[in-house]
Structures are given as C-alpha cells and as structure tokens.
Amino acid sequence: MxxxxxxxxxxxxxxxxxxxxxxxxxxxxxxxxxxxxxxxxxxxAASGIISPWLSKRRNKRWYALAKQGAAFYPKLIADAKLGPNVYQQTGTIVTRKQPDDLESLYQEAMIKLQHTPAMQDVELLSAREVGRRLPFLTNPPAGIFVKGGAKIDGxxxxxxxxxxxxxxxxxxxxxxxxxxxxxxxxxxxxxxxxxxxxxxxxxxxxxxxxxxxxxxxxRPQKGQLIDLAVNPLRYRSRLPVLMPEGSSDIIPFSQRKLVVGATHENDGGFDLKATAKAQTLLLKNAQVFDNRLKAGQIMQTRVGTRAYTDxxxxxxxxxxxxxxxxxxxxxxxxxxxxxxxxxxxxxxxxxxxxxxxxxxxxxxxxxxxx
Incomplete structure (x- = not known):
C-alpha cells in the first residue's frame, strides 16, 4: 500500500x-x-542570485545551509533537466564602497575559496575590468568576481x-x-x-x-523588483550579476531583459500591489551604474511576499x-x-x-x- x-x-x-x-x-x-x-x-515573483559566500551575514548555521544550497544546485539542475532559461552559472561581481573593505573582502574570499569548491575561482577587478565584464554599465565599480555564482528565474x-x-x-x-x-x-x-x-x-x-x-x-515582508527592456546590442549573453553594496542587485538575465531588485518592505505585509515608489527607487539604484536607463524601459514590476523570522x-x-x-x-x-x-x-x-x-x-x- x-x-x-x-x-x-x-x-x-x-x-x-x-x-x-x-x-x-x-x-x-x-x-x-x-x-x-x-x-x-x-x-x-523573483529573479535572484546564487552566491552566498561573501555575504555580510555572520550566522554560522545560515552560512552552512546557504553554502550547501549553492553547492547543491548543479545536482538539482541535472536531476530535473532544467535549461538556461531557469539557471545560468555566469558568475557574480560583489562590490564594497571603500577600497580597504574591498581588499579585506578579497582576502576573505581567497581563504574561503580553499575549502569551497563551488566558488570555482575569485578575481579582484578594477572598475575598468568590471566595465569589460559588464559593458552596458556607464559607471562600473570595482569588485570581486566569483566564478561559481549563478542567477535563477524563480x-x-x-x-x-x-x-x-x-x-x-x-x-x-x-x-x-x-x-x-x-x-x-x-x-x-x-x-x-x-x-x-x-x-x-x-x-x-x-x-x-x-x-x-x-x-x-x-512575519511577512513585501518585495518588489522591476524588469527593464534593454537594447540587445549593448548586452552579450551570459553576463555576470552585479551585487552592489547597500543597493539593488542588477541582473542581466538575457540580451533583452535587465532585472533590478528587490525591495525589502517590512510594512508591506501581504499587499501585492506594485508601487510607483518602488519602481522609482529601483530605477534610481540601477541608474547609479547605468545612467542611460529610463522609466519607459520598465516592462513590469513583480511583487511577492517573503517570510522572515526574528x-x-x-x-x-x-x-x-x-x-x-x-x-x-x-x-x-x-x-x-x-x-x-x-x-x-x-x-x-x-x-x-x-x-x-x-x-x-x-x-x-x-x-x-x-
């Protein structure tokens, strides 16, 4: 039975x-x-990033789980026969606002790399080198490239x-x-x-x-992100993700779509309405790095409700x-x-x-x- x-x-x-x-x-x-x-x-509602290794979070249990989760993805993708429209291991670029903080993060990344095969490789990139990896940016920041990072369409x-x-x-x-x-x-x-x-x-x-x-x-937390239509002439396929410190992630998900987000709205509860305020905030965050982006390029705003513990x-x-x-x-x-x-x-x-x-x-x- x-x-x-x-x-x-x-x-x-x-x-x-x-x-x-x-x-x-x-x-x-x-x-x-x-x-x-x-x-x-x-x-x-999410398009997101699989790259937990350089997070600022210091919860050891969370890190052990996230590290295991990132390493698990290749097995899951193979078992379920999922294609590149779902998951792409294109690498991630993590930034810090201060050069000394970036250097410290790089040293931390090199230590973690020794016992974290899923990271694959780590490089310290100047702003010019980041611009070469993400040629659509008009104001690229310096950052750390983690080869094993990936992006996923939820x-x-x-x-x-x-x-x-x-x-x-x-x-x-x-x-x-x-x-x-x-x-x-x-x-x-x-x-x-x-x-x-x-x-x-x-x-x-x-x-x-x-x-x-x-x-x-x-408790619930409202999250919004925006999809922007972009000029495919400026975007190559399989571009890495940009994870700027204190700002919104920038995810070039295809040669025609750029994803920016997401918000963290603790007072949003279960409200699923997209807001102009969130659109403006996310667009401004992205414009810091690409000043050619315009509000007219926003194709849609996606809204979801996360669950948080204390x-x-x-x-x-x-x-x-x-x-x-x-x-x-x-x-x-x-x-x-x-x-x-x-x-x-x-x-x-x-x-x-x-x-x-x-x-x-x-x-x-x-x-x-x-």
Missing part, C-alpha cells in the same frame, strides 16, 4: 520537496500530492520543476487547503488523511498551523508533537539559495525514513513554533 504524502505550498521548498519525493529511487512507494493556490508566492524554476515531477508521479492541485484540529487536511473534496505532510507555506504558515494551536513566529534565519524539521508533519520556512531574502536544499533534505528524510541531524543548519523548531 502506498504511503500518502501531502506538500502544502508550491514555492521553492515545496516544489523541490515534491520533485524529489517523485524522483528518488525509493519513492515508488509514495503517492505525492502538492497543494498550492499560487497567491503572492515569493519564488514566482517562476521558470518552479514551473519546470513541477512539470518534471508530474511526469513522474506528482499530483498538483491548485487550491488552498486547511488543517482541521485532528491534523487532517480540508480540501475541495472534503477531509483527506495523509501519512506525512510537509508544510511550506512561507509567510502564510502562521495561518496554516493555527487550527493545530501552533503559533509561528514569522533571527532572520530559515528553519526546518519535524514537529515533535505531530511527527507526521514537517516544516520548512522563514527563508527571507536567501530563499532561492536555501530553499532547494531544505526541500531536498525533507524529501530525503521521508523517502529514507531516517530523520537527519540538522543542527548545523537550523536551530530547533521550538525557537520558531510554540
């Missing part, structure tokens, strides 16, 4: 978990259903990953579902019982677990009082890096029926769920 598994939430954790629950060799014994209503999902990632999973065994149901007090799931077909459930509903997790009398210490760290694990329920969330702005590895670890635990020791990556769930 097949074991019934439900994944609630089709963002980056849920989609990755659902894929591996359908893909891993031992998963033939599972019947897997993913529930998702697509509302406000941060992943589908919407394409989710859609292609679930498409591959559905070719295996995954069932996708586009609806919002709720727990009843007994731990069953209330769906459009009535109450349904599953043997194991993964909850990965992002900023909405507080509401998801409320019927089970759990309080989730999580310590800005992701969490995942198994609910001690409801061991058939697993959680993953609180990704914040590093979701594209940390989400897939969390989804994989949760799926692997279910398939192998061996619950991992994840203390190196996350604090106990009791720090986030009470």
């Amino acid at each position: 097949q074991k019934r598994v439900a994944v609630i939430g089709g963002g980056i954790i849920g989609a990755t978990a659902a894929f591996y629950l359908s893909y891993l060799d031992q998963s033939q014994s599972l019947s897997v259903t993913l529930f998702d209503d697509d509302l406000g999902q941060a992943t589908k 919407r394409c990632f989710i859609e292609e990953l679930l498409k591959q999973a559905q070719k295996q065994r995954l069932i996708v149901r586009r609806q919002r579902v709720f727990f009843d007090k007994s731990g069953q799931i209330r769906t459009s077909m009535g109450l349904e019982k599953f043997d194991t459930i993964i909850v990965a509903t992002g900023a909405w997790m507080k509401g998801t677990l409320k019927p089970l009398n759990y309080l989730v210490k999580i 310590d800005f760290a992701p969490f995942f694990g198994r609910l001690p009082s409801n061991p058939n329920i697993l959680l993953g969330g609180g990704l914040g702005s590093s979701g594209l890096t940390t989400g897939p590895i969390i989804g994989y670890l949760l799926a692997k635990a279910i398939v192998d029926e061996q619950w991992g020791h994840w203390e190196a990556f996350t604090r106990p769930l009791s720090n986030y769920i009470i």
Whole structure:
C-alpha cells in the first residue's frame, strides 16, 4: 500500500520537496500530492542570485545551509533537466564602497575559496575590468568576481520543476487547503488523511498551523523588483550579476531583459500591489551604474511576499508533537539559495525514513513554533 504524502505550498521548498519525493529511487512507494493556490508566492515573483559566500551575514548555521544550497544546485539542475532559461552559472561581481573593505573582502574570499569548491575561482577587478565584464554599465565599480555564482528565474524554476515531477508521479492541485484540529487536511473534496505532510507555506504558515494551536513566529515582508527592456546590442549573453553594496542587485538575465531588485518592505505585509515608489527607487539604484536607463524601459514590476523570522534565519524539521508533519520556512531574502536544499533534505528524510541531524543548519523548531 502506498504511503500518502501531502506538500502544502508550491514555492521553492515545496516544489523541490515534491520533485524529489517523485524522483528518488525509493519513492515508488509514495503517492505525492502538492497543494498550492499560487497567491503572492515569493519564488514566482523573483529573479535572484546564487552566491552566498561573501555575504555580510555572520550566522554560522545560515552560512552552512546557504553554502550547501549553492553547492547543491548543479545536482538539482541535472536531476530535473532544467535549461538556461531557469539557471545560468555566469558568475557574480560583489562590490564594497571603500577600497580597504574591498581588499579585506578579497582576502576573505581567497581563504574561503580553499575549502569551497563551488566558488570555482575569485578575481579582484578594477572598475575598468568590471566595465569589460559588464559593458552596458556607464559607471562600473570595482569588485570581486566569483566564478561559481549563478542567477535563477524563480517562476521558470518552479514551473519546470513541477512539470518534471508530474511526469513522474506528482499530483498538483491548485487550491488552498486547511488543517482541521485532528491534523487532517480540508480540501475541495472534503477531509483527506495523509501519512506525512510537509508544510511550506512561507509567510502564510502562521495561518496554516493555527487550527493545530501552533503559533509561528514569522512575519511577512513585501518585495518588489522591476524588469527593464534593454537594447540587445549593448548586452552579450551570459553576463555576470552585479551585487552592489547597500543597493539593488542588477541582473542581466538575457540580451533583452535587465532585472533590478528587490525591495525589502517590512510594512508591506501581504499587499501585492506594485508601487510607483518602488519602481522609482529601483530605477534610481540601477541608474547609479547605468545612467542611460529610463522609466519607459520598465516592462513590469513583480511583487511577492517573503517570510522572515526574528533571527532572520530559515528553519526546518519535524514537529515533535505531530511527527507526521514537517516544516520548512522563514527563508527571507536567501530563499532561492536555501530553499532547494531544505526541500531536498525533507524529501530525503521521508523517502529514507531516517530523520537527519540538522543542527548545523537550523536551530530547533521550538525557537520558531510554540
């Protein structure tokens, strides 16, 4: 008899978990259903960067998880047969405003490179050398090039990953579902019982677990980014990403589209309306480096809702009082890096029926769920 598994939430954790629950060799014994209503999902609104190694964050668990997540991507891309429209390893250029800070960061990068194969290589670049790598910039900054850095299109990632999973065994149901007090799931077909459930509903997790009398210490944050149409004559294919200190990331995602973002709006809550204020801010941030960009080039503004914890760290694990329920969330702005590895670890635990020791990556769930 097949074991019934439900994944609630089709963002980056849920989609990755659902894929591996359908893909891993031992998963033939599972019947897997993913529930998702697509509302406000941060992943589908995002184009982002996989390059955690030179982050200013000093949370050791977060760094261990992010480092593992970045190294995991080539396996995931190969397993799911995802193409360059989803993921491109083009390198990233990280900047610092002060030359001394840039030099210190370079020394740190060289030390990390010795025991971080995923970084591949590191170069200290002058402003002129950055301009050669990103020829569309009119005011290039000096920076550090990390060869192993990559960029990813969140919407394409989710859609292609679930498409591959559905070719295996995954069932996708586009609806919002709720727990009843007994731990069953209330769906459009009535109450349904599953043997194991993964909850990965992002900023909405507080509401998801409320019927089970759990309080989730999580808050929503609104994020906006803009897509600009650009002149393909100024853009080569596979350009690196620019990560300026204290400003918005600049992601040349194709020869015709430039992505700038994203905002971090703590008072935005679950509001999904694009705002002129955010458009203006993001455009001005990009114009510092390319003064030819104009408001008329903005094709669209994408809006999503991130989930943040009090310590800005992701969490995942198994609910001690409801061991058939697993959680993953609180990704914040590093979701594209940390989400897939969390989804994989949760799926692997279910398939192998061996619950991992994840203390190196996350604090106990009791720090986030009470």
